[in-house]
Amino acid sequence: MSTKPKRALSGCPIDYALSVLGDRWSLLIIRDIAIKGSKTYADLLDGWEGISTNILAQRLRHLEENGVIRKRKNPANWRSSLYELTPKGRDLAPLLAELVLWGGKFNDARDPKTETYASVRSDRQGFERKILGEESA
Template structure:
């Protein structure tokens, strides 16, 4: 991620990853694609958290530059683009899965969604394998 605040550059693996998706929206965009199957700008715009249009556009560009996702023209609709996670992006499945497990354990809110975390709890390896294969969890 090309932030003005210089990248961490510490060489630590956690820092390296956070340089790519350690902002407010990066991992949520990736989640929308991996877990919900979002593929277009409009679908991502209609995500659960209400990302701003300028931030979404910027994030998509940065994640594309980081090799996390790819952007191609939609052959069936000249106005639309298709965004897809690359293998590099899909390989973040274990991170998403374990974050969901952690949250399921500690989030006491009554309105918490449990679909994804329930699936992970039931079959963590299966969920990860499917996301890595480009399928829904």
């Protein structure tokens, strides 16, 4: 997925989804917010995969422009911002679950992180509900 596709979208829902999410980083950022509980720019910068700061900023902007995440001031510490999923972003919960299931099933990494995979397998409903939270705006 590209962040700003030059070509027109085809109208296919998958093409649309990929125009928002289809790159190497967007879904990892969403994972960090949705599953790991990352909230600040600094949290996101030091995720497992080591995204570089310019790419992180660019992707956050793109995801915000596309209504998947939103940025707010931290009420406790005014100088930090908090990133969070919008309802549209929370609606990605089932997609995240499927990604985890497929990735976990075929993952051939030397030292796979099996925790999330196990948790989705044992209680998928719970996993999704945790991300979906209350259905507010």
